[in-house]
Amino acid sequence: MDMATKLKLGFAMGGGVSLGxxxxxxxxxxxxLALLYGVDGQNQPYDSVEIDVFAGASAGAMSLGIMLKCLAFPNKGAEKRNNAIQSLKTLYDISDKKWQGFSDKKQQQLVDAQLAQEVMNDIWVNQITLERLLEPDGDANIPPLKFQCGVVNKKTVVDIARANLMPSSGQYKNSDKAKHMLLANRVLYGCSIANLNPIHAKAYQLYPVAKDSNIATNDALTSFQHKEMRIFDINFAAVPSEKLSQQDQHPKRWVRLHWGDQIPDETFDLRSGDDWKHIVATAVASGSFPVAFEPVTLKRYNWEYPSTLWPYKGESSGRFSYIDGGAFNNEPVAEAFKLASHIDGLDKNTNYERRIIFVDPNVGAEPNYYLPGLTDWQTQQALAGPLKVFRAFDGNDLYQKTSLDKLIGQVVTQATVSSAQAEAKEEHRTFQIANKLLMRNELRACITNAIAPNNDNFLNLKAQIANFLTELSDKDPIPTLPTTIAGEIWRLANEKDSVVADLSPLAEQIDVSNDITEFSADEQKKIMTALVFSFVDIISGLAAKSRNSQLIAIGPFYKKSDENFEKIFLPGSPIAAFAGFMSPIPSRYEVDVARYCAMEFMQQASAIPHGKVPTTLPAPFDKNYPEYDTYMAHFKMGLMALSNRVEQMVTSSNLLNLGLINGPLLSMLASFIKDKINAIEYQQIEEVVVELRVPVSDGDFELDGKNTFDDDRHPIRLSKQNNQLYLICFATWHSKQKVWTGYNVKNGELIIDRDGFFKDKHGYYRIVLPEQNLLAESKLMGYPVFWGKTELVPSDSPIHNPITQYWLLKNELVPFTEFI
Known part of the structure; x- marks a missing residue:
């Protein structure tokens, strides 16, 4: 009879602001779902479920910290737990008889998970609101919002963290622990953070350089590091000092906490509220979205860094300031796998299945190569002003872009590039690793029969590997390898289908041996094989990557058909996902969507059987949704509150020093920004803006000015060297509504007039706007321009039919080689 299988879960969560x-x-x-329906590879229920890895970035780090705290120290109140039981029965259609059939352990763990979900929902739905975030007051330690380095109030963040992450009595007791804890006895919790104070890495201190190396050589071998991952090694039992000294088990660079007294320079006391603050502060730092939140200063210790990187020589601690970890690493999937590899490498029990569950609410749009900073023309419309009076005199004008116009567009592009790079999918590396594993396995097969036992080679290989293991343990922030030869032999012997499995009981003897001949001939060959395998794994970076691990990614999609998934719109996603803070309505909706998506993707991954979960997809959040209009009202009020905060920031600033005109100028600037914020549309539908250039034969062709004193737009020459006249304008394609809009666009056609002596000939030419295939091609161009194929000339007779198939698409970016 097969042994029962344990499910070991690790969680990775990226940013998402309100989409937390x-x-x-x-x-x-x-x-x-894992507790209720989870099945192993043989389609049998798991014997137990255990959570031991958390890796978070941005809002994800704070969410995971709250989840960790809720699962470790759940609410013990009888009323709360009874209510949770009733919720579970209702949500999953569990009868009283079926519930009674669950073991006490399963009941308690399900209630703990339900309570954790309710706490998370309450925080995101009710506690983190724009109203609270914009409260103006500070406290004894935090200045009023007016004087803080952020748009929103630091005090609100502190209050929420204190209420939901800190022990209510100042210290945790044994009675606070879960009766049957879902968490493992040891949990690793990693937070991605971005250091505003760069760590100066000096490679020339690690690698040999010539004796005559100068300052330039040294500079070429240095860099500044801002991306960091702070890891908490959390132990729910006391850990002896001698065990903490074992680097392969409890790396010194991690912040270690145990259920016992603090040991200076070794471990903090997990029970202590003061020591727990290190976890809370780091989680908040990881979620400090730039500009919106003030940077968070953390106390770091010299043992958290390699000695060559620690800047405060002679000091045991220092202060660094951090912003959102998502700035450089918004999807810490690789870190979750490495943390899991570290734990699994120490687990002598091999009868388990490892799953890393990653949630990503931010699903990227299709790539668009458009670079507004490198385009030449733009249109400009006058500000509305009182009664739109300015637009009556100045309509929609064409301007050639100047340097500042282009630089503003380029800054936006570069900010987008940085954001996209931070979300570069680490899981894409999985495919590269899979290929490398195949190549490694082929190499192993080739060399297995070619290895001849030799004592000199045996000793040399052991020495080389031991040196590698020591170096990696000292330098790798998340060491996944053992620190001893014995540990490496055990790792290789316990790989799936290992050819050196017989060496497992000999690992310690091999480690201390100085003579390979003390082993049998068959053992000698396997020992040399294992050592060569280890050497190959280490130099190729593949060690500890072949354990039984699977990634389950959950995103906002539903299965539309057997092969197609459709994206689900999350109502909190507009305005960089800050819209969800403006009302509880979107977060409530997103919770229901998340429950459905978790079921859908766990079914797809065969983690749970199909058809057993009574969860349905919520109705789309569109104008027909019952609370849509209420949310739109909340959204507008939220924009108003946000614009008022920005107005207060501008008018109270010391931005200018122009005496009496300071106030009026700052007020004008604030009013301009405020109008822009209040004019933000709710749902940012994907739009494609195209530039159109129509060649015309003379200056009497024009684009109509629509207002009372608005000048018509006449053709221009693109350069002094080119006499051809062009009418230049822009049109916008709205992909969801499938309609064109534009100042001179009507019913999907560009309207071109002919200047007349007494009266203009309106609609002299009508040109059908570009086809879908050309629009798709334009997305892959940095500066797409649609040129008219033929020159428009006056006609002797009226033109009744629109011109079709008129446009030729070109990329106007010029390779630099053509300038030389």
Missing amino acids: SFSGAALTESIK
Whole structure:
């Protein structure tokens, strides 16, 4: 009879700002689904479910910190737990008889997971609101919002963290722990953070350089590091000092906490509220979205860094300031796998299945190569002003872009590039690793029969590997390898289908041996094989990557057909996902969507059977949704509150020093920005703006000015060297509504007039706007321009039919070689 299988879960959660409501609900839902319906590779229920890895970035780090705290120290109140039981029965159609059939352990763990989900939902739906975030007051330690380095109030963040992450009594007790803890006895919790104070890495201190190396050589071998991952090694039992000294088990660079007294320079006391603050502060730092939140200063210790990187010589601690970890690493999937590899490498029990569950509410749009900073023309419309009076005199004008116009567009592009790079999918590396594993396995097969036992080679290989293991343990922030030869032999012997499995009981003897001949001939060959395998794994970076691990990614999609998934619109996603803070309505909706998506993607991954979960997809959040209009009212009020805050920031600033005109100028600037914020449309539908150039034979062709004193737009020459006249304008394609809009666009056609002596000939030419295939091609161009194929000339007779198939698409970016 097969042994029962344990499910070991690790969680990875990226940023999402207000979409943390989706992520938190999806992860807690996955726990409940695993407990209720989870099956192993043989389609048998798991014997137990255990959570031991958390890796978070941005809002994800704070959400995971809250989840960790809720699962470790759940609410013990009888009323709360009874209510949770009733919720579970209702949500999953569990009868009283079926519930009674669950073991006490399963009941308690399901209630703990349900309570954790309810706490997460309450935080994202009710506690983190724009109203609270914009409260003006500070406290004894925090200045009023007016004097803080952020748009929103630091005090609100502190209050929420204190209420939901800190022990209510100042210290945790044994009675606070979960009765049957879902968490493992040891949990690794990693937070992605971005250091504003760069760590100066000096490679010339690690690698040999010539004796005559100068300052330039040294500079070429240095860099500044801002991306960091702070890891907490959390132990729910006391850890002896001698065990903490074992680097392969409890790396010194991690912040170690145990259920016992603090040991200076070794471990903090997990029970202590003061020591728990290190976790809370780091989680908040990881979620400090730039500009919106003030940077968070953390106390770091010299043992958290290699000695060559620690800047405060002679000091045991220092202060660094951090912003959102998502700035450089918004999807810490690789870190979750490495943390899991570290734990699994120490687990002598091999009868388990490892799953890393990653939630990503931010699903990227299709790539668009458009670079506004490198385009030449733009249109400009006058500000509305009182009664739109300015637009009556100045309509929609064409301007050639100047340097500042282009630089503003380029700054936006570069900010987008940085954001996209931070979200570069680490899981894409999985495919590269898979190919490398195949190549490695082929190499192993080739060399297995070619290895001849030799004592000199045996000793040399052991020495080389031991040196590698020591170096990697010292330098790797998340060491996944053992620090001893014995540990490496055991790792290789316990790989799936290992050819050196017989060496497992000999690992310690091999480590200390100085003579390979003390082993049998068959053992000698396997020992040399294992050592060569280890050497290959280490130099190729593949060690500890072949364990039984699977990634389950959960995103906002539903299965439309057997092969197609459709994206689900999350109502909190507009305005860089800050819209969800303006009302509880979107977060409530996203919780329901998350529960459905967790079920859908766990079914797809065969983690749970199909058809057993009574969860349905919520109705689309569109104008027909019952609370849509209420949310739109909340959204407008939220924009107003946000614009008022920005207005207060500008008018109270010391930005200018122009005496009496300071006030009026700052007020004008504030009014301009305020109008822009209040004019933001709710749903940012994907739009494609195209530049159109129509060649015409003379200056009497024009684009109509629509207002009373608005000048018509006449053709221009693109350069002094080119006499051809062009009418230049822009049109916008709205992909969801499938309509064209523009100042001179009507019913999907560009309207071109002919200047007359007494009266203009309106609609002299009508040109059908570009076809869909050309629009798709334009997305892959940095500066797409649609040129008219033929020159428009006066006609002797009226033109009744629109011109079709008129446009030729060109990329106007010029390779630099053509300038030389």
